[in-house]
Amino acid sequence: MEDDALIAQAQAWLAEDPDPDTREELARLIDDGDHAELTARFAGTLQFGTAGLRGELGAGPLRMNRSVVIRAAAGLAAYLKKQGHDNGLVVIGYDARHKSHTFAEDTAAVMTGAGLRAAVLPRPLPTPVLAFAIRHLGAVAGVEVTASHNPPRDNGYKVYLGDGSQIVPPADAEIAAEIDAVASLEDVPRPTTGWTTLDDTVLDAYLARTDAVLSPASPRTARTVYTALHGVGKDVLLAAFARAGFPAPDLVTEQADPDPDFPTVAFPNPEEPGAMDLAFAKARGTNPDLVIANDPDADRCAAAVRDGGDWRMLRGDEVGALLAAHLVRRGATGTFAESIVSSSLLGRIAGKAGLPYEETLTGFKWIARVDGLRYGYEEALGYCVDPDGVRDKDGITAALLLTELASELKAEGRTLLDLLDDLAVEHGLHATDQLSVRVKDLSLIAAAMRRLREQPPTELAGLRITRTEDLTEGTEKLPPTDGLRYTLDGARVVVRPSGTEPKLKCYLEVVIPVAAKADLPEARTRATALLTAIKQDLSKAAGI
Numbered sequence: 001m002e003d004d005a006l007i008a009q010a011q012a013w014l015a016e017d018p019d020p021d022t023r024e025e026l027a028r029l030i031d032d033g034d035h036a037e038l039t040a041r042f043a044g045t046l047q048f049g050t051a052g053l054r055g056e057l058g059a060g061p062l063r064m065n066r067s068v069v070i071r072a073a074a075g076l077a078a079y080l081k082k083q084g085h086d087n088g089l090v091v092i093g094y095d096a097r098h099k100s101h102t103f104a105e106d107t108a109a110v111m112t113g114a115g116l117r118a119a120v121l122p123r124p125l126p127t128p129v130l131a132f133a134i135r136h137l138g139a140v141a142g143v144e145v146t147a148s149h150n151p152p153r154d155n156g157y158k159v160y161l162g163d164g165s166q167i168v169p170p171a172d173a174e175i176a177a178e179i180d181a182v183a184s185l186e187d188v189p190r191p192t193t194g195w196t197t198l199d200d201t202v203l204d205a206y207l208a209r210t211d212a213v214l215s216p217a218s219p220r221t222a223r224t225v226y227t228a229l230h231g232v233g234k235d236v237l238l239a240a241f242a243r244a245g246f247p248a249p250d251l252v253t254e255q256a257d258p259d260p261d262f263p264t265v266a267f268p269n270p271e272e273p274g275a276m277d278l279a280f281a282k283a284r285g286t287n288p289d290l291v292i293a294n295d296p297d298a299d300r301c302a303a304a305v306r307d308g309g310d311w312r313m314l315r316g317d318e319v320g321a322l323l324a325a326h327l328v329r330r331g332a333t334g335t336f337a338e339s340i341v342s343s344s345l346l347g348r349i350a351g352k353a354g355l356p357y358e359e360t361l362t363g364f365k366w367i368a369r370v371d372g373l374r375y376g377y378e379e380a381l382g383y384c385v386d387p388d389g390v391r392d393k394d395g396i397t398a399a400l401l402l403t404e405l406a407s408e409l410k411a412e413g414r415t416l417l418d419l420l421d422d423l424a425v426e427h428g429l430h431a432t433d434q435l436s437v438r439v440k441d442l443s444l445i446a447a448a449m450r451r452l453r454e455q456p457p458t459e460l461a462g463l464r465i466t467r468t469e470d471l472t473e474g475t476e477k478l479p480p481t482d483g484l485r486y487t488l489d490g491a492r493v494v495v496r497p498s499g500t501e502p503k504l505k506c507y508l509e510v511v512i513p514v515a516a517k518a519d520l521p522e523a524r525t526r527a528t529a530l531l532t533a534i535k536q537d538l539s540k541a542a543g544i
Contacts, residue, residue, distance in 0.1 A: 001375075003033075003035060004529070005215065006039060006042060007030060007033075009039070009042050010026060010029070010030050010038050010042060010060070010344060011030065012042075013026065013042070013059070013060060013061065014026050014027060014059075014183060015336075016032065016067065016185045016186065017059065017065070017066070017067050018066050018185070018309075018343045019065060019066040019102075019269030019296070020064045020068070020285060020426075021030065022058065022059035022063075023069075024524055025058065025059045025248060025465050026060065027366040028057035028240070028269060029041075029059070034261070035231065036429075037436065038060075038266065040061050040062065040482065041058065041059060041060025041061070041062050041063055042061060042062065043062065044060065044061070044062055045061040045068075045143070045219075046061060046062055046064065047064065047176070048067055048072060048075070048172065048175060048176040048179055049176070049499070050166070050168055050169065050172045050363065050365055050499065051156075051158070051160040051166075051169070051174050051254070051500050052067065052072075052156060052157045052166075052168060052498050053069075053072055053156055053157040054147055054150065054154060054155075054156035054157070054404050054500055055097060055154060055155075055239070056153050056154055056331075057099060057153055057155055057157070058263035061500070062156075062354060063091035063149045064099070064103075064147075064154065064155045064156065065099075066102065066103065066106055066249065067105065067185060068112055069103045069106050069157060069174050070106050070188055071146075071182045071185070071188075072139040072144070072157055072179055073110035073111065074105065074106040074110050074178070074179070074182045074188045075112070075175050075176070075177075075179030075180075075181070075182060076090075076141065076143070076159060076175055076178070076179075076183070077110055077111055077114035077116055078114070078142070078178040079117070079171070079174055079178045080116060080140055081114065081115070082178075083140075084193050085116070085140040085141075085178065086115060086116075087115065087117060087164075088116055088117065088139070088140030088141070088162075089116070089117045089118070089119060089137060089138065089139040090107075090108075090116055090117070090119070090139060090140065090141045090142065090143065091112045091120075091121070091130060091133045091134050091137055091139045091141075091142045091143075091198075092104045092107050092108055092111075092118060092119070092120045092121065092130075092142070092143045092144075092145070093117050093120075093125055093127065093129060093130030093133070093142070093143070093144045093145070093146075094120075094124055094125075094144070094145035094146065094466070095124050095127070095144075095145065095147075095151075095231065095258075095296060096124040096143075096147040096231065096232050096260055097147060097154075097155050097157065097233050097260045097296070097374060098123065098152075098260045098262075099146045099148065099155055099287055100146065100155060100285065101124070102145075102382045103145045103155065103157065104120055104121075104145050105120065106190070107143050107189055108120050108189070108195040108267040109146070109190040109194075109195070110188055110189075110190055111175040111195070112190030112191050112194040112195045113115065113188065113190050113191050113285035114189070115133070116140075117195075117196075118194075119137065119195065119196040119197075119198050119219045120194070120195060120196070120197050120198065121198055121202070121203075122197060122198050122199055122200060122203070123135065123202075124232045124258060125203065125232055125236065126232055126233055126236050126294075126297060126298030126299065126394075126395065126396060127144050127146055127148075127158070127297040127298065127299040127392070127403060128206075128298065128299050128390045128392060128393070128395070128396060128397070129163050129202070129203060129206050129236065130142050130143075130144045130160070131144075131160060131165070131302075131390045131391065131392040131394070132202075132205075132206045132209065132389055132390045133198075133202045133206070134160055134162065134164045134310075134325060135162075135163070135261040135348035135391070136202060136205055137163040137202065137208075137388060137448070138162075138534060139162060140161070140162045140534050141160060141162060142159070142161075142164070143157065143158070143159055143160065144157075144158040144160070145157060145158075146158060146297040146299070147296075148296065148297050148299070148300075148524040149267065149268055149269035149270075149295040149299075149300070149502070149523040150267075150268075150500070150501065151259060151262075151267055151268075152261050152268070153261045155420060156500075157337055158424050159175065160392075163391065164209050164368075164390070164391040164392070165364075165369055165391045165392065166363070166364060166365035166368070166392065167365065168243040168365045168366065168369070169479070173195045173306035177201070177232075182417075183502065190312075191420055192420055193469040194316065200317075202301055203236070204488065205417075206236075206241055206389075207236070207240055207243060208398060209386065209387075210240045210243065210352070210397050211243060211387050211391075212322045212389065212394060212399055213385050213397045213401050214244055214401070214404050215330055215398060215404070216282075216408065218249075218404050218408060218410055219404075219407040219410070219411045220244060220245040220403075220404070220407055221247070221407045221410055221411065222288075222289040222290055222404075222406035222407040222410055223247050223250075223288040223289050223290075224241075224247070224249040224250070224288050224291065224292050224403060225249060225250045225251075225252065225279055225282045225283045225288045225290075225291045225293050226238075226249035226251055226252065226279075226291075226293070226294075227252035227276070227282075227291075227294075227297055228252075228255060228257075228258075228264060228293075228294055228296075228298070229253070229262070229268045229269075229275065229280065229293060229294065229295060230255050230259040230260075230261075230263070230264070230265070231258060231268065231295060231296030231297060231298060232256060232258055232261045232297060232298055232483075233294035233297075233298030233395060233396065233525060234251065234256050234257065234498065236294075236298065237294065237298070237395075237396050237399060238397055239247070239405070240396050240397075240399075240400055241399075241400070242258050244353040244400055244404075246400075246403055246407075248447060249518075250285070250286050250487055251280060251290065251294065252278050252279050252282050253430065254278055255278060255279075256324075256505060257321070260331040262295060262296070264278060267420075268295065268296050269295060270293040270294075270295060270300070270313070270476060271302070271313075271316075271380070271381065275293075276291070276293060276302070276304060276313060277428060279291050279293060279514045280304065280310070280311045283304070283306075283311050284310075284311070285303060286293065287306075289406050289407075289410055289415075290303060290304070290402070290403060290406045290416070290434045291303065291304035291305070292359075292399045292402070292403070294395040294396075294399070295381070295395065297503040298395045299382065299392065299393045299394060299395050300380070300381040300393060300403070301320075301381060301383060301393045301396075301398035301399045302314075302316075302318070302321050302381050302404055303416075304418050305400075305415065305417055306415075307417060307428055312363060314416070315378075315379070316377070316379040316380055316381045316382070317342060317343035317345065317379045317400065317430070317431055317432045317509075319368055319381070319383065319398075320343065320345075320346060320377035320378075320379065320383065320419060321345045321403070321420070321430075322336065322344065322402065322405060322419060322420065323375065323377065323383055323385060323398065323401055323402060323424055323427045324336060324346055324350070324377075324418055324421060325349060325423060326401065326402075326404070326408075327354070327375050327385070327401075328349060328350075328376070332355075332374050333355070333374065334355070334356070334372050334374025334375070335355070335356040335357065335370055335371065335373050335374055335378040336349070336350040336355055336356070336357050336358075336362070336374060336375050337357070337358040337359070337360060337367050337370040337373055337375070338359060338361065338367065338376060338377055339359070339360050339361060339362045339363065339366065339379075340359055340360070340361065340377040340478070340483075340485065340494055341362050341379055341494045341496070341505075342376065342377065342378045342379045342380065342507075343430045343432050343509055344430065344492065344509060344511070345423065345427055345430040345439060346377070347359070348427040348428075348430075349423070349427065352426070352427070354373075356372065358370045358477075359478075360478070360509055361478055361479065361481050362378065362481070362483075362496065363378075363499065364376070364378070364382055364392050364393050367384065368384065368387065368392055368454075373391075373444030374387065376392075378393075379434075379507065382397075383395075383397075383398035383401075384396050385401050385494045388439075400431065403472065405419075410544045421517055421520060423442045424514050424516055424520060424523070425514050425515075425516065425520070428511045428513050428514060429509050429510060429511065429513075429514050429520065429523045429524065429527055430509060430510075430511050430519060431509070431511075431512070431524070431528070431529040431531060432507070432509045432531075433508045433535065434505065434506065434507055434508065435505075435506035435508065435535045435538060435539060436503050436504070436505050436506070437503060437544045438501070438503050439502050439503070439504070442502055444504075444544070445497045445502070445503075445504045446497075447493070447543070448504055448515070448542040448544050449482065449484070449497065449504075449542075449544055450465050450511045451494070451542060451543050452484055452495060452541060452542050453470065453484070456541075457486070457537065457538070457542070459488075459535040459537075459540070460488060460491070460493065460533070460538055460541075461491070461533035461536075461537055462533070462536045463488040463489050463490060463530070463534075464489055465486050465488050466487050466488060466489060466490065467485075467486070468484070468485075468486055468487075469485040469486075469487075470486065471483035471484065473487060481492065481496070482496060483495060483496035484496070490510060490511055490512070491508070491510040491511070491530065491534065492508075492509045493506060493508050493509075493534065494506070495536060495538070495542070496505075504542070505544060506535075506538055507543075508525050508534050508535065508538075509529060510530045510534070512527050
């Protein structure tokens with residue numbers, strides 16, 4: 001873009017920016033003539049998709065800011081009115097990140113100005129509380145202001161419709177079109193009053209619902225260490241555990257309270273290296289039965305167990321299998337579902353129990369829409385254990401159910417690892433891993449996907465690829481998505497760009513038959529070697 005046109009565009013944006021912080025930031029960039037930085041912010045617009053909006057905070061259309069949020073809210077309001085929801089209720093929740101409360105109030109103002117009714121949750125609360133509130137209050141839509149487990153500089157905007165599930169196509173494209181139609185912020189009425197700030201009644205109803213995930217007579221003895229990773233999970237999780245009668249979790253105090261700067265972690269995601277270090281240090285001193293972590297908006301649940309002389313994180317697929325086995329043991333009925341990047345073990349557990357099983361595209365927006373859903377999970381630490389209450393992943397109720405399972409096993413003199421061993425002997429050892437490449441230049445991801453399509457591998461780790469599926473074409477059961485799926489002799493690989501982060505993600509699984517528990521060490525050694533070799537060969541094939 002030519003300098004004059006770039007400066008003119010930035011000045012036009014500045015003229016209607018309602019936020020003094022971003023106005024000052026943008027004015028400084030204009031005064032400095034910082035062409036590179038201005039181009040980075042004005043070379044397009046932050047795209048609204050099935051994950052809503054997510055991006056770095058800052059001035060300009062390619063950043064998260066009040067101007068972008070107001071346009072998004074106006075587009076959503078216009079979409080809802082075209083759907084016939086002229087006086088419908090929109091519930092708005094928010095986390096504790098920078099600007100989250102401001103973005104929530106801007107959204108409430110826009111909804112009110114458009115003739116809709118708006119209600120804002122009383123304070124920063126877990127995302128599953130918002131997902132619950134939509135259905136509980138009979139809302140036509142919900143908005144959660146959160147960037148989940150993204151870095152501190154980010155924020156986001158997640159949209160749900162009245163069924164309590166996140167948006168899926170074509171709603172995302174229709175809302176995006178309405179956003180694009182907003183010519184100027186001056187065209188968006190934004191009254192300063194008129195919406196409702198909810199009290200704790202809806203939170204109390206959510207907490208009452210959490211009791212439903214547990215068996216009335218189950219033991220409640222497992223001791224836990226808990227970290228909120230500087231997010232909003234602590235108070236709600238503690239209240240849920242107290243209601244259930246579990247011992248009060250020992251808190252990782254350095255990470256217990258909300259802090260938008262996330263000072264003790266590089267990335268506030270339990271899966272990232274180092275994020276659980278403080279929790280493990282606490283566990284070494286208190287020797288609990290289980291370590292539990294939520295991500296910052298508490299829709300995900302991570303767990304760690306003592307393994308030999310120290311603590312280790314359970315993979316999302318391991319927790320997913322444990323919760324499934326627990327529900328089967330309790331006599332659960334209904335459909336078990338997971339995304340295509342999650343372990344095939346869930347299908348085997350459901351099949352052995354005679355339960356329906358479905359596979360969906362990645363994301364709870366798809367899992368939540370499975371007919372007759374009883375339990376859904378995906379490997380990125382997301383679990384839906386009470387779909388009648390929350391049709392989304394919920395890190396609070398998942399933590400409750402996992403702690404109940406740990407308590408039952410403890411009463412039998414067993415552990416979660418013992419149950420995982422049982423599942424491996426019964427169904428085969430399902431070992432999973434991930435190759436995840438973070439990039440600054442998104443074209444590198446597109447280049448890797450193009451290379452895999454144009455020069456597809458025929459084998460990985462010496463295992464022949466028996467089937468290659470380009471998921472952009474869709475399948476009999478799956479709508480199109482940007483991804484590749486390889487079926488190998490005894491293994492499976494899925495490659496896809498992340499929907500929320502600048503990453504290429506490759507999901508690996510190998511399945512090793514196991515005749516007896518004594519064979520597990522050898523099977524695990526073989527699985528580890530295969531996963532390592534698949535990673536190396538796949539990385540080479542993709543050129544990453």
